[in-house]
Amino acid sequence: MSQVVKLLRDLIALPSVNNAFLPPGDPHAGEELVADYLKNRARKAGLEIETQATNSGRDNLIVRLKPLGQATHRIILAPHMDTVGGDLDKIFRPTKKGERLHGRGACDTKGSVAVMFHAMEHLAKRHRPTNTEIVFIGFVDEECNQTGSRAFSKLKLKANLALVGEPTRCRVVAAHKGDLWLRLSTRGKAAHGARPELGRNAVHTMAKCIDAIETEYAQNLGKRRHPVLGPPTINTGIVRGGSQPNIVPDICEADMDRRTLPGESFKTISREIGEVLKKRGLKARLANVKGYTCPAMETDPTLPMVQQFMRTVRQMKPLGVDYYCDAANIATTGVPAIVWGPGDIAQAHTADEWISIRQLERGMDVLTRFLLSLP
Known part of the structure; x- marks a missing residue:
């Protein structure tokens, strides 16, 4: 068994479920066990260790491999240490079945953690770079609010390239969609269920709004196409309205997932949806549920360091993906970011x-x- 496989087995066995998915105090929650394990290995390899506090109350892990000479280049390796949950009695038992290693985080993204960290260890022990600093960042909280990468972006650390670990089947991804959670609210007038004509049913209004958005607006979105990301999309995921059957509901809310393309914002999207509803004589309020942006990301594939990595991968053109990840937050600092790592997104969260x-x-x-x- 190779060293990188052994490292991944160790990482899978250390629970690091995002705190948002477990009750307070659950021993399986948080990234601390993984971070402590990596710190111990980093010390043995002679690597520099830092931590960075985040709004989640958990710390990013930052490990540096300094060059032999003056640092004229910097590469960032940035996987996330947290995972989603599951059957807590089974998912932390790494199991080899043929040519597969099973367990929570195997591909999302402890596989990337293992590859990126072990590559740093290898260079530290045998081939320390002459002029390139390599910085490993183990992010916390990617699976919920991305507080780890948001905090890191505030450091404004300059680099020639950031490789953000996600399961891309070791293919280079230079663009991903953004994610905007919208909350649509309609208002009515409460009345007794026996006299519905005395009220205004907010659920009925919402049904008309959803119909307009899922038909006319969605069709308009389908006409826009990004070269590698395809069209933006919208999905109605949750509808809440009314308190009991014999009351005309005076409020209804619908939560929607809008996947965005580069250049789109809550402001432009709010205006678009407002125009569609206005055409049908409908009134509703629209809010950004998260209160912060999860922007789309697009990195110029002709940049020299991106080209150099693509030649190593032996890939002619980069890909785009429809999911959101930490790469966008790094890219906001001006660092060219690409998404790359072992594993297939089809196995993530399963x-x-x-x-x-x-x-x-x-x-x-x-x-x-x-x-x-x-x-």
Whole structure:
């Protein structure tokens, strides 16, 4: 069994479920066990260790590999340490089945943690760069509010490239969609259920609003196409209205998931939806549920360091993905960010999460060769 596989087994066995998915005080919650394990390995490898506080109350882990000479380049390796939950009696037992390693976080994203951290260890012990500083950042809270990458972006650390760990099957992703959670609210007038004509039913109004959004507005979105991301989308996920059957509801709310393209914002989207509803004589309020932005990300694939990494991967053109991740927050600082890592997003968050061992080892080979090629 290779060293990177052994490292991943150890990481899977350390619970790091995002605190949002478990009750307060649950021993399986938080990234601390993973961070402490990596700190111990970092000390043995002679790496510099820092932590960074975040709004989640948990700390990012920052590990630096200093070059032999003056640092003229910097590369950031940025996976996240938290996972989603599941059957807590089973998911932290790493199990090898053929050419697969099973367990929570195997692909999302402890596989990336293992590859990126072990590549740093390898260079620290045998091939320390001459002029390139390599910075590993183990983010907290990616699976909920991305407080880890949001806090890190405030450091405004300059770098030539950031590799953000996500399961891309070791393919380079240079663009991803943004994510905006919208809350649509309609108001009516309460009345007795026996005399509905005396009230105004907010649920009825909401039904008309949803119909307008899921038909006319969604069709308009389908006409917009990004070269690698495709069209933006909208989905109505939750509807809440009324308190009991014999009361005409005076309020109704619908929560919607709007996947955005580069350049779109809550302001522009709010205006678009407002115009569609106005055409049908409908009134509703629209709010940003999270209160912060999860923007789309697009990195210029012709940048020299991006091209160098793509040559190492042997990929001609970068891809785009429809999910949101920490890369966007890093990109807001001006650092070119790409998404890359072993594993397939199709296995992420599943009851039986797994990663291909062959792909894990390929990821280790690709990243090591890339880091060795740096000045």
